[in-house]
Amino acid sequence: MRYLITGAAGFLGTHLASRLLAEGHEVIGLDNFHSGAEANISRLRLDSRFQFVQHDVVTPYDIPCEVVCNLACPASPPHYQRDPIYTAKIAFLGTLHALENAERNKAKVLQASTSEIYGDPLVHPQPEDYLGNVNPIGVRSCYDEGKRIGETLCADFTRLGRVDARLVRIFNTYGPRMSATDGRVVSNLILQALQGQDLTVFGDGTQTRSFCYVDDTIHATRLLMASPKEVTGPINVGNPTECTILELASLILELTDSRSKLSFLPAAADDPHKRQPSIELARRELTWEPELELKEGLLKTIAYFDSYLK
Ligand code: NAD
Numbered sequence: 001m002r003y004l005i006t007g008a009a010g011f012l013g014t015h016l017a018s019r020l021l022a023e024g025h026e027v028i029g030l031d032n033f034h035s036g037a038e039a040n041i042s043r044l045r046l047d048s049r050f051q052f053v054q055h056d057v058v059t060p061y062d063i064p065c066e067v068v069c070n071l072a073c074p075a076s077p078p079h080y081q082r083d084p085i086y087t088a089k090i091a092f093l094g095t096l097h098a099l100e101n102a103e104r105n106k107a108k109v110l111q112a113s114t115s116e117i118y119g120d121p122l123v124h125p126q127p128e129d130y131l132g133n134v135n136p137i138g139v140r141s142c143y144d145e146g147k148r149i150g151e152t153l154c155a156d157f158t159r160l161g162r163v164d165a166r167l168v169r170i171f172n173t174y175g176p177r178m179s180a181t182d183g184r185v186v187s188n189l190i191l192q193a194l195q196g197q198d199l200t201v202f203g204d205g206t207q208t209r210s211f212c213y214v215d216d217t218i219h220a221t222r223l224l225m226a227s228p229k230e231v232t233g234p235i236n237v238g239n240p241t242e243c244t245i246l247e248l249a250s251l252i253l254e255l256t257d258s259r260s261k262l263s264f265l266p267a268a269a270d271d272p273h274k275r276q277p278s279i280e281l282a283r284r285e286l287t288w289e290p291e292l293e294l295k296e297g298l299l300k301t302i303a304y305f306d307s308y309l310k
C-alpha cells in the first residue's frame with residue numbers, strides 16, 4: 001500500500017513511517033519542518049520506498065496514495081502557542097486538504113486528534129462520549145478548537161460518504177526521538193535530570209497526565225486503520241495509568257540516579273488539571289491495550305536522551 005504521512009518529520013510521524021516501511025509499504029512523507037526535524041527525514045530516506053515532499057499543508061496538494069495519515073500540526077504547547085493563528089489554519093486547512101486529497105485519490109484518512117479536545121475535563125477518566133470543557137478563547141484553544149474542527153470535518157466527510165476517515169484521540173505519548181527542544185514534560189525533565197539541572201515543575205505539580213509509550217500508540221493507530229469501515233472512532237488511545245507531574249519527576253530522578261532538585265514555576269495558563277483516558281472502546285473495538293509500563297518506557301527514553309547528549 002501507498003501511505004501519505006503529513007507531519008512525517010515529527011515525533012509520531014517518524015515512528016509511524018518507520019513502522020509502515022518495516023511492514024513493507026511505500027511511504028510518502030510530507031512536512032515543512034515547522035516543528036519537526038530534517039534529521040528524522042534523513043534516517044527515513046535510507047529506505048528506497050520512502051519519498052519526501054516539502055510542503056505546507058495550509059496550501060492544497062494532490063498526491064496519489066491509498067491512505068492519508070494526517071499528523072501535520074505542532075503538538076507541544078510552546079510550539080502551537082508560538083503562532084496561534086497559523087496553528088488554527090494548520091488544524092483546519094491542513095485537515096480539509098488531507099480529506100480533499102483522499103477524496104480525489106479514493107484514499108482512507110487517519111486523523112491524529114487529541115485528548116486536548118476534552119479541555120480541562122469535568123468527567124474523569126474521559127470516555128469518547130464526553131463532550132469536553134474547552135475554553136474557546138484561551139491560549140490553548142488555537143490547538144484544542146483547531147483539533148475539534150478537524151474532527152468535525154472528518155465526521156462530515158464520512159457522513160456524506162465522501163471519505164472513510166478514522167479519528168484517533170491520542171493522549172500524551174512519549175519515547176525515543178521526541179524533540180529535545182519542544183518543551184514537553186517528559187523530554188524536559190529527562191534532559192534536566194541527565195544534565196544535573198533543576199527539574200522545572202509548572203504549578204504545584206499535582207496536575208496529572210497518563211503517559212503512553214510511542215510503540216503502543218503507533219500499534220493502536222495501525223489497528224484502527226485496518227479495522228472494518230464501521231470503526232470510524234473517535235477512539236481514545238493512551239495509557240490509563242495516571243500520575244501527577246511530581247510523581248513523574250521523582251520517578252525520573254530515581255531512574256536517572258540524578259541529584260537534581262525541583263524548581264517550581266508558575267502554572268501554564270489553562271493547563272488541564274487532570275487527564276486519563278478511558279480505553280474501553282479501544283479494548284473492545286481494536287482488541288488493544290498498552291503493553292509498556294511507564295517505568296520501562298522511561299528507561300528506553302532515558303537511554304535515547306543519554307546517547308543524544310553524547
Ligand atoms: P511534532 O510537532 O513532533 O510533529 C508534527 C509535524 O508536523 C512536524 O514535523 C511539523 O514540522 C509538521 N508540520 C507542522 N505544521 C505543518 C504544516 N503547516 N505543513 C506541513 N507540516 C507541518 O508532533 P507529534 O507529537 O509528532 O504529533 C503528531 C500529531 O499527533 C499532531 O497532529 C498532534 O496533534 C497529534 N498528537 C500528538 C500527541 C503526542 O503526545 N505526541 C498527543 C495527541 C495528539
Ligand code: UDP
Pocket residue numbers: 076077172183184185186188189200201202203207209245268271272
Ligand atoms: N510541565 C511541567 N514542566 C515542564 C513541562 C511541562 O511541569 O517542563 C507540565 C505542564 O504544565 C502540564 C504537564 O506537565 O501540566 C504536561 O505538559 P506537556 O507540555 O508535556 O503536555 P500537555 O500539557 O500538552 O498535556
